[in-house]
Amino acid sequence: MIEHSASAAPHAPPADTRTRLLRAAVTLFQQRGYHAVGLAQILAEAKAPKGSLYHHFPGGKKDLGRAAIDWLTESILRPFKRAKEKDLAARVFIARLFHGTGSWLAAEDFSQGAMLAMLAQGAMTEEPELADVLDRAYTRITMAMADLLRDEGMAALRANEMASLILAALEGSVTLARAHRSTMPLQRASAAIDRVLAGEGLKKER
Amino acid sequence: MIEHSASAAPHAPPADTRTRLLRAAVTLFQQRGYHAVGLAQILAEAKAPKGSLYHHFPGGKKDLGRAAIDWLTESILRPFKRAKEKDLAARVFIARLFHGTGSWLAAEDFSQGAMLAMLAQGAMTEEPELADVLDRAYTRITMAMADLLRDEGMAALRANEMASLILAALEGSVTLARAHRSTMPLQRASAAIDRVLAGEGLKKER
DNA sequence: GCAGCATTAGACCGATTGGTCTAGTGACGT
DNA sequence: ACGTCACTAGACCAATCGGTCTAATGCTGC
Numbered sequence: 009m010i011e012h013s014a015s016a017a018p019h020a021p022p023a024d025t026r027t028r029l030l031r032a033a034v035t036l037f038q039q040r041g042y043h044a045v046g047l048a049q050i051l052a053e054a055k056a057p058k059g060s061l062y063h064h065f066p067g068g069k070k071d072l073g074r075a076a077i078d079w080l081t082e083s084i085l086r087p088f089k090r091a092k093e094k095d096l097a098a099r100v101f102i103a104r105l106f107h108g109t110g111s112w113l114a115a116e117d118f119s120q121g122a123m124l125a126m127l128a129q130g131a132m133t134e135e136p137e138l139a140d141v142l143d144r145a146y147t148r149i150t151m152a153m154a155d156l157l158r159d160e161g162m163a164a165l166r167a168n169e170m171a172s173l174i175l176a177a178l179e180g181s182v183t184l185a186r187a188h189r190s191t192m193p194l195q196r197a198s199a200a201i202d203r204v205l206a207g208e209g210l211k212k213e214r
Numbered sequence: 215m216i217e218h219s220a221s222a223a224p225h226a227p228p229a230d231t232r233t234r235l236l237r238a239a240v241t242l243f244q245q246r247g248y249h250a251v252g253l254a255q256i257l258a259e260a261k262a263p264k265g266s267l268y269h270h271f272p273g274g275k276k277d278l279g280r281a282a283i284d285w286l287t288e289s290i291l292r293p294f295k296r297a298k299e300k301d302l303a304a305r306v307f308i309a310r311l312f313h314g315t316g317s318w319l320a321a322e323d324f325s326q327g328a329m330l331a332m333l334a335q336g337a338m339t340e341e342p343e344l345a346d347v348l349d350r351a352y353t354r355i356t357m358a359m360a361d362l363l364r365d366e367g368m369a370a371l372r373a374n375e376m377a378s379l380i381l382a383a384l385e386g387s388v389t390l391a392r393a394h395r396s397t398m399p400l401q402r403a404s405a406a407i408d409r410v411l412a413g414e415g416l417k418k419e420r
Numbered sequence: 421g422c423a424g425c426a427t428t429a430g431a432c433c434g435a436t437t438g439g440t441c442t443a444g445t446g447a448c449g450t
Numbered sequence: 451a452c453g454t455c456a457c458t459a460g461a462c463c464a465a466t467c468g469g470t471c472t473a474a475t476g477c478t479g480c
Contacts, residue, residue: 043250057429121335128393129327142393172402179389180382183331187348196378204410263459
């Protein structure tokens, strides 16, 4: 979800094995989910032998999962930092977030999805370690969002509520969008949220 | 998600094999996701031999998945029908929807999740048939929600937007709630939405 | 040049996957 | 009493799962 740079550079030079492995894992997990992806697929996609995998990720698949979550979390958090630096209005940032996610989803022909959500739903019960990582990841993202809203003068309580709502709506919209193979759910949710933010008194400029 | 009656009666009498299989499938898919659940587990949970599975669901796992989606869709739609019959105010209904989902999630110790979402994310790419079923399921649910809102006098366009937002927020909140093992995300999203609906002029009574 | 170590390469492992198939078993209509 | 047929039971299958292990390879500091 949100982040669209799984394939950062168009023709990334060789890239070291660890990176290739990680990138392959992220892409495939986003596409099909943690359990549905076999090590063989990841290995094939990354063009790496099994030995390398267990050298760089001694914990095996779980380790890869953990690293994938971390990687994704950082790339989600990055735009927030940028928005804060540029002093971007929250309303604008959030609208762009939804729009950008929609574009990415469409460009990927809806083959990619909300990986964090998928892991949250699936891998959690059986892999408690992943659960912790995921918990922290979501906390950080929610806080970043609430932070942005508080900067616009929203009261802390309300900012927390709205941050939760927006994040949930974003994740949920991605799910709906994939099911419908359409960005409509994203657009609708985005429009509704923008109206709400306007109602809260947020301006489009600062 | 939403529906909490996977185990309808406390001590349901024997129940025929087909039903037992379906119930087991729904529960397990919700817990761990489509791919993570093996037929063996389903068979064990349902106390049925493999032969019965392929007798009642000739298409195998895919068939079970399809049936599980249908079953779940109906049980999600049911409360909507009831609300409409009872002429329940949309705001009240939606608040109860979130609250009920939270209670259920907590009661299940966050082991159950949003199955439709999980399938949407995971099984879609590789099982196009499931994708269609899921698409229709979501459409029906969204329409039911929009319908409810229109009954309160909301304009069609706005009702569609809000329905998408609410549904996405619900699904997303369940995901967040599972990750955090807390109903907080549900409560926050619910509070935010209720305020929005109030802002749209909806009353708590009709 | 060589020792040492990080990395690669992939054969191999037992367990489990979804799926097929044959052999019953038992209730029901006639 | 007998045939029929819906259903149960589980042995069996190839393919794949995640994971381990040994051998070779090649870069590094000395």
